[in-house]
Amino acid sequence: MLYKIINNEWLQWKRDSRMKWLLLFLLLISMLALWHQLSFQSNLATIRLNAQESSRKEWLAQELKHPHMAAHFGNYAYKKPSMLHCFDPGLSIYTGTSVYMEPHRQNDFLFSKSQESDTGMRFGWLSPALICQLILPLLIILFSFNAINGEKNIGTLALLLSQGASYRQILFAKTIAVFLLFEIFFTGYLFLIAASAHQFIYAAADTPAIFYVWLTYSLYFFCWSLLGVFVSSKINNVGSSMALLLLIWMCTNVIIPRVSANLAENMYPVISNYQFKKEISEAVSKGLDGHNSSDKRAMKIEKEMLAKYKVDSVQQLPFNFEGFIMQQSEDYTSKVYDHYFGAVFQSLKNQKKVQAWSAVFSPFIAIRNVSMAGCNASLESEIDFQLQAENYRRGFVQNMNNDMKDKSAYGTFETYRVDKNKYAEIKDLQVDSRPLAWEIPSVLIETIWLLVWATGLLLLMLWSRKKKL
């Protein structure tokens, strides 16, 4: 019986020209989104590869100079797109794309995509994820708003019941009919994206992530299918059920995400860059606790070294004390940066937590965050990239300082030059992509809410059956 109802539902849609137009619209806009993302990401990959290569050439072509001065010439790190960025670029378009890495300071990530776009981007960035998160639920609504009340109004519901179908069977058959239609589309679409991304941006296939994205989106579409059929079973007037569903969609997908983001920021504000830099500068010069100034630190280290090596002056030390103190200063500065950047990251993580909890009112927030995590474009991945870049910076500066410490003599800052192979020794930053298992814990709350939404709606539908029959 279930199969017959589903088949009948599909047959009706097949005969309805409006439905065909809607599906054609979906197909068209989905392909546009895919083409746009593929072209954008492949272009991005080429640009960043070229930028990284020319930066590398500049680094290698610099003349032989003092290692610390060479370190000051600096290096660049450019973010490279991953395969599933073609599906969901997530936060990657709102964060900086490159960073300049030099001694003594951790620079900001600059040149975000949003700085180079028009204000139209505030309305959304056309990507397959936007289609699946925003447009697909809307189409599910259009296919399901009259699923039950429509049958009631024309009297065919009674006919169906009289043929032996239970009310619950009808509800679930209608839900499955609409869900399957979009699930088939989504499955094909996702595989097309993965295959195209593999072909055009030469990104490695991440099968577990693809499966995870498929599973969570399926759950999301199931929620909307349940909601559409449930509302249509509760409201007799077709117009009212349509209006209510549209209102729910607008609230959950447009209004609540903004309200929650603003609320989160009001609760956990991010410090201004000026205040941030000021505090760092003070902590570097006066000490993290305000009692350990840079002069005191240097004197203390000098005393310790002289005592350790049992010598009277720094010139007698078995290494260049200038290089040693330079690295000590770097280590201290790094400690300060860790402290203050940690606070900024914590604010952002807290904001994300507030948004995650607001997914109780909006499955859109849940799927958005889960999708970003699955596609390696979440807050955690962005922070991780920044941390990897920062670790690279520290390693690279330390390498240059160690050259100064171990190979040059005290007081030869003006005359010492690095070995000609030194520059080639410093490799470019290789960003490690995190596996899915690393990302999942960060979206645990959202995944739970998505399950709660699905289970809740399922239970509501069961309850609805008991009330009706």
Added chain:
Amino acid sequence: MKNNTNFTDKPTGLLKTQYWLFTKQKSNFILLLVFLLAGFYGLYQGYTFKQKQTSTINTFRSDKIKNLTELIKGFDADTSKPAGKAAYEKVSGLLSSNWNTILPAYKMPNSTAIFAIGQGDVFPYYYTIKLESFFMQLFKQGEISNPLRSLSGHFDTSFWIIFLLPLLIIVLCFNTLAAELDNGNWRLINSQGITAKTWLDTKYLLIAISIEILLTAICLTGILINYFHFNQLPSTTDFLFFIGANLYFVFWLTILYFINSLGKNTSYNALCSGMVWTMLCIVLPTLTTMVIEKTIAVDNTKISRMSRRPQGSKFEDTTFGIKIIQQYVVSRPQYKNNILSPSNPAFSFAVYNTFHELMDDSNTVTVNIYFTAIERRQQYTNLSTLINPAAALDGNFDRLAENDAVGNHQFIWQTKAFHKALHEAYFPALFFDGQLTKKRYADFPVFTTQNYSAISTTFFLNFLLLAAISWLLYFIGSRNLEKL
């Protein structure tokens, strides 16, 4: 409650009837109240954002001015004492002065910024300015981004107008005629001599008045906050914002008027209104942005590497140094007769600084191309009213608030001019005096934000097109209703 109005006493009588029908439903009041509160919440977000920017700028500016004042005090220091001597050398020495002179440049939010945050959160609004290469400094400085907020967008007054007011209009008007047709009341109303056009005209007039009250309340509150809290008088841009908002809600009223004029049922109207909202507020803006980005390419590869500090042994080469200074004085003839000799202690520093300035001159072209491409993207959006009215108006709102890329670039060019003014005050010391004097410091520029006039033909064109579409929809709608 009883309505004593004579139905045939048109249109005032009918307007009273519509008012009576409207007030009969308590849910309408709740809806209006909720929307008003949402409007105030949007205004509060705008206020919070503006307040954060203003207080950051004030602290930043006062800190930098205080530091400079402290530095200048070195001229009055007792040079017989080591501390006094050090302070004097710090302020008068060319190198130390260069190192310690850090001037503030900032973009104070204008009055309309309280209504439209726009891209204000993605662009820096203050820069520290030193003597060295402007672009080298510029492309190292940015505000700490909050990608989570950028992803969701702001709930500001602009959002309230662009996204939420249409929703209110849809909820209040989507079935004005269809409801009467569906429940069979229309025959009764029509038998009183009321035409569908009069019925809709009066209902829409009533809704327009209600929305006008909400909009005026929000805009007036914003203006009062600007006046009392930020000491800003109402400006032309505020007025234009208000006019734009009015045109936009009238545009949406005419859309709903048109949909109702088709004489279809409630279900059709709901579907149609929802689809139009989705198309205008989500699909068309994203599609337009996509097309614009495809049309105008932007590449930051060259720009992104301008942070690298030029260095190398060439700076120790006197022939190279003389060549650089000679190249420099071609465009700055005031120093033509005073080319420093390599034996001058200021020589190497002059080479360093002039090299930076020449580098800026050549980089200006590259940066300008980069900025122009981004600005063209914005301009296309702002002019896309015919196919993309919501995003076009939103772009124009952000333009009025100077919270778009154009506003940021204008601020950058203003800062560059400020950097140049600093050079003009400092370079005479470098070329002529060999050290800094108190008078030279007095010549150092002080940054003041210039709010550029945002009133452009683009804006008026946007208004005009919005009004034209509204008129066309109303006209066609009226004709449809006459046939009904």
